[in-house]
Amino acid sequence: MSPLALFMITLGIALGTLMVISANHWLTAWLGLELNMVSILPVIAKQKHIRSTESATKYFMTQATASALMLFSSTLNAWQTGSWDITQLNKASSTLMIPALAMKMGAAPFHFWLPEVLQGSTLATALTITTWQKIAPITLLYTTSNHAQSNITSTIGLLSIMIGGWGGINQTQMRKMMAYSSIAHLGWTITTISISPNIALLNIIIYMTMSALFFMLLMDTSSKTLNAMSTLWSHSPVSATIMTFLLLSMAGLPPLAGFTPKLLILNSLTTHNLSALATTMALLSLLSLLFYLRTTHLLTSTAPPTTIQSTAFWRLQPFYYNQIISVLTPTALFNITILPALP
Template sequence: MNPYVLVILLSSLGLGTTITFASSNWLIAWMGLEINTMAILPLMAKHHHPRGVEATTKYFLTQATAAAMVLFAGMMNAWTTGQWDLNNLQPTTSTLMTAALALKIGLAPVHFWMPEVLQGLSLPTGLIMSTWQKLAPFSLILQVAPSTNPTLLTTLGVLSALIGGWGGLNQTQLRKILAYSSIAHMGWMIIVIQYMPQLTILTLTIYIIMTLTAFMTFNKLNTTKINTLSTAWTKDPTLTSLTTLTLLSLGGLPPLTGFMPKWLILQELSNQEMTLTATIIAMSALLSLYFYLRLLYSMTLTLHPSTNNHTMLWRTKKQHKLPLTISMVASMSLLPLTPMITTLML
């Protein structure tokens, strides 16, 4: 892709998200979401591969449906209240808006498009879709949540956590595994958004850091399937060792960073006397942990952990090491800073 075109598309992505962040009414927020969607479509289809074109078409249809629902809900609310204000939603329009935004970010039970779309994308584009594209809809969900039925949010969260865990169990494609991981993490965020929005923002930030590390690692190792992870040790033993810790952090094991948001969310749910909900999502985390352990098994136990004379360096992509290093350190070592982070954010 022409570098100037790439800069324009990435700038449009940032512009669309910024417009949604700064919007004070639903019409401007809808415009920001549309700019965001239109900017990523050429990035998704730039390889001119049939799977890429198919993924782009599915993504466009899904996002167009969600955008139409957002606009329809905003118009219904404006018809009822006489204004387009974000913070003045009626119960019916609030429910419809929550469903539309859930479709945009891939919450269960409207999650079916996400694994298929992510499977057809390259790893860098999949990274953008799994992280940056979540920001604008989440900013709107944060504003809609106070007026939304708590039962609806809890149901969406529990279903996403369970389906995100179950769906990834029998997958062999890394991009689909990361898609179901995203669905599960979104469920954890939605459950607590009605009680402590700051905790949702913290969870989203840590999720983005860990997902960034996973995508950059797989891109550097040039691997998209579980069976090709068995050669990762001969490509880069140090990176492979650190990747195992990153995957365990995604699974939420202590003493890694991923344990922090899960711990705080379970604590908040217990304070709200939602013991059963906390138990269900904690059990769903075990499902997610299983498919992360499958990746670890392929990386560390299916090939003898020693370098040989054929390191296959030609199969390793060259990229800047500093971003990967920073994100990897952050995804593994932020748990001791939990008291400071909670004081600043919560």
Template sequence: MSRIISTILFTTILLGTFIVVTSQNWFIIWIGLEISTLALVPLLCSSFSPRNIEATIKYFLIQALSAALLLNGAMIQAWLTGSWSILDPTNNVTMLCITIALAFKVGLAPCHFWFPDVLQGLPFLQGLIVATWQKIAPLVLIFSLSSNIFSVLLINAGLISIIIGGWGGLNQTQTRKILAFSSIANMGWIVITSFYSTQGAIIMLIIYLLINTAIFLILDLLTISSLGHLNNVAQLSPISIILTTLLILSLGGLPPLTGFMLKFTSLYFLISNNFIVLSSLMIAGSLLSLFFYLRISFNVSLILFPQHIMSLTTWRNNMSTNHLSLRTWFLSLLSVMGIIAIPITLPLYIII
């Protein structure tokens, strides 16, 4: 795919999300979601492999289903009230359709079944867009509709997502599936928090986007598609593996890394509103996720398979005197912020 076409498609995706975030009309919101989805489909199947095409078709069918539910719910609302505004009170049928549609788009359980397979079949850069940017618009809708939407239904879905996200990632060896189940769990944390504090949910979304972007980019740079590749890359680029390990632990919420602020923010607002039982269940579910994050870090740091002496010193001999590329500087900045950005994220409480 040429650079001009890719630039146009990326701009269209940004435009679709901007339309959804700034609009208060259901029909315009539906148009923004469809623009973003249709512009993303050609990018997803750019490598044109059978697995890639399969993942693209699955993604398109799920997005078409969720868009149909959203449009039908909005049409029922317009038929009964004569208004397309998202600010007007809605009936139960409309809210049920919209709730299910947003759960599909975000990847909340039990509407999560498509997400791991789709992410596994996509390259890292395309998977990054699906796992991060494409979730901004539906999450903003959930934040906006937190007073009208079925809160009990989405809170239960979020709690199940935390458990399934941790349980599903236990026996996975493919890094993209591990990131998919991790995203499902994190979406559960963000959605539950949004009903008790929109400001806290926004902080969590920013931290999630920051850490996930850094992990996807560094895994793409090192071409780490499975956990077995971590042992080989550890011999060739020790610093990169240290960054990868710290980013994975940060995503798991291990203090004092940046990802700890994601769960700390949620627990702070939930406990402040006296939701002790719900917080306890969320903590218990997150322990499953933290277990396989720690297992990955343990394997990387302690299990070193025998290698030829030349491969052990390849990273030393490949040191060049050329200036670092802009991509390397950007990835380094994201990695550092994803690991030790607590002093940066703390002011978000004051700003937001």
């Protein structure tokens, strides 16, 4: 890809997200989402492979459907209220808007496109889809959280936690496993968005930080499957150690950073007399814990003095993220746990 084309694509992706973040008009937000979608399509399809074309097509069809539903919802809201303001959303429009934003992000039951798109993309593109591309719809969901119906958000959230955990158990591809991990963490965010939007925002920010660092380590070590992860310790013990802590943090084990938002979410739900919902979420998260611990076991099973039972992979390192990784590692793992509880 030429430098000019790469610059224009990057500019489109960045401007699309910034338009949505700064918008207070539904048409402006819709335009920003469309610009964001059109800009990333060439990035997904840049590989000369049929899987890349398939991924780009699935991404376009899903995002276009979600954008059409979002545009219909905002038009219906403007027709009934006479306002295009994002913060002025009535009940009927909110019922349509939440599924549209869930489809944009890849939350269940509109999650089918996310694992397939990530599997057909490069690790760098998968990193962009699971982090930057979720900022715009999450911003809209946060802005309209006062009008979000708790029964809809709770249903989508529970389905996402269950499907994210259940789907990740059978995966051997790291990109698909991270896709289901993203779905599960979106479930925690969406469930809490109508009750404690600040805690929900903290949860997704922490997960995006951990996910970005994990994908950078995958790119740096050329690891795409669980089989490749099993020989990582002999290649780079430091990367294997950081990945181990990242997986445990994503699982929500204390005292790592991923434990903090989950504790705050469960505390907030219990405070609002939703103990049954909090208990169900905690039990469903054990499904995700299973494949996190399995991957952790594979990473540490070849640590000395254990000998490697499988053939080591030849790993090329065309990119180096050492500076970024060194900055993100303490942020993604440890220092978030000292944050005070959010209201």
